Amino acid sequence: MRARTKASIAIAGSIIAVVLLRLVGALAPVEELFRRALLPVAQIFSTIGSGAGSLLRPNPEEEQLREHVVELEARVTSLAVDYVRLRALEEENHSLQALTGYLSTSGYDHVPARVIARSNDPRSATVLIDRGSKDGIETGMAVIVGEGVFVGKVTSLKERVSTITLVADERSRIAASLSGQHRLLGLVEGRGNHVARLTLVPQAEGLEPDDVIVTSGTEEKIPANLIVGLVNAIEGKPTDPFKSAALEPVVQADTLNLVSVLRPTVLRPESP
Amino acid sequence: MSTRGWIIVVISAFVAAMLEASFLPFLPSPWREIRPVLQIAVIFVVLNSPRGALVYAGIAGLLLDIFRLDSGTFAFGRLIAVTLLMILLSDTVLTNRSVYATVALSLVARFADRIWLWIVHAIGTNIFRMDIRIEPLTSLFLSIAWDIGLISLVFVLLAVFTRRFMVTAPRSRRFYG
Numbered sequence: 001m002r003a004r005t006k007a008s009i010a011i012a013g014s015i016i017a018v019v020l021l022r023l024v025g026a027l028a029p030v031e032e033l034f035r036r037a038l039l040p041v042a043q044i045f046s047t048i049g050s051g052a053g054s055l056l057r058p059n060p061e062e063e064q065l066r067e068h069v070v071e072l073e074a075r076v077t078s079l080a081v082d083y084v085r086l087r088a089l090e091e092e093n094h095s096l097q098a099l100t101g102y103l104s105t106s107g108y109d110h111v112p113a114r115v116i117a118r119s120n121d122p123r124s125a126t127v128l129i130d131r132g133s134k135d136g137i138e139t140g141m142a143v144i145v146g147e148g149v150f151v152g153k154v155t156s157l158k159e160r161v162s163t164i165t166l167v168a169d170e171r172s173r174i175a176a177s178l179s180g181q182h183r184l185l186g187l188v189e190g191r192g193n194h195v196a197r198l199t200l201v202p203q204a205e206g207l208e209p210d211d212v213i214v215t216s217g218t219e220e221k222i223p224a225n226l227i228v229g230l231v232n233a234i235e236g237k238p239t240d241p242f243k244s245a246a247l248e249p250v251v252q253a254d255t256l257n258l259v260s261v262l263r264p265t266v267l268r269p270e271s272p
Numbered sequence: 273m274s275t276r277g278w279i280i281v282v283i284s285a286f287v288a289a290m291l292e293a294s295f296l297p298f299l300p301s302p303w304r305e306i307r308p309v310l311q312i313a314v315i316f317v318v319l320n321s322p323r324g325a326l327v328y329a330g331i332a333g334l335l336l337d338i339f340r341l342d343s344g345t346f347a348f349g350r351l352i353a354v355t356l357l358m359i360l361l362s363d364t365v366l367t368n369r370s371v372y373a374t375v376a377l378s379l380v381a382r383f384a385d386r387i388w389l390w391i392v393h394a395i396g397t398n399i400f401r402m403d404i405r406i407e408p409l410t411s412l413f414l415s416i417a418w419d420i421g422l423i424s425l426v427f428v429l430l431a432v433f434t435r436r437f438m439v440t441a442p443r444s445r446r447f448y449g
Contacts, residue, residue, distance in 0.1 A: 015349040035338050042294045044338055049298030057300045117339050118297045121407045
């Protein structure tokens, strides 16, 4: 047998072996070792990439910015009213908690993380963060930025990294409710290309543009009242059983760099 | 290949894979469609270093499998298979070392890479019920445009600075005239 044929067979064999070993997960410990060693380098590359990305991203036109400022001012006013109402509800909630005493009063435990890679496919809004199961992260946990803005949930885990499926991903489904109301309103579905829609909203529900949509708290590891987005255009005929609305994100997924994974210990039953 | 050559292979595999996985996806379109990993493999093939190209493809593929989110799935096998195809083509069909042949080789590599992705997508989705996604065709066309521009530029730079692809001997080495 010629040396070249032997080499070709050896290469083809090693490719098949590696693919099969990956499929059965036998290479996972080796991959984890490499991932652990290279994580600082990935963090450096992603930080530089994030900075370069913000430099290369074009600024919107001045006129558009001015219109946006006017729109935002109107929203701030509307949110201020909501804020006052929420403060009242919060106080009421605290007194109820003190009465019933079945929930502890502490806030959410969180794990800060850095985005180290992201998907290139516009339909697939997923990012990779530099925290994994070793840091106490579990599948299904909520990921937030800033002051409680929900951006996605943990969908797959490794020891040192986890994949976050963002709200706009085509596979993303989040149970949602209106801010200030404590009942399930509909479902936030990702549509790709940074777009998400609020769907399956019963016709009887009052829904207005600029309403704040929050998590409903019906999912096990996602606490209630995390901001998901603002209602934009509402669609649906009065004869339809449900209506839907376009959601405007509060944060741009493109600019995500630092996030926090919530460990909602207060929602779990305490161990005896 | 010399020790220096192998060091260059390993470093370029490492840098290209990290750029493709953790740097370029953060940039806005069309910058994010630059895919350097396959193009550097083409350069190694054109520089008559098939063993270097294969080792480069293996290292870069492993790193992509570890860090890339979407089409990184089975990048190890994909890159080695595509590099083998390029080595075969450069030995049998595209034997001359011109900028046109290099661009043609890079286009064949890109399409072969895409066909592999389609096959993995079809097998993974239908047989193993895996969620494997491939990028839309618009991304492919943008990547091809980048491939043509960048590979031509790198070829010209290599020709200018290393005189690697000159078919005539330099003036200083001529015996006559």
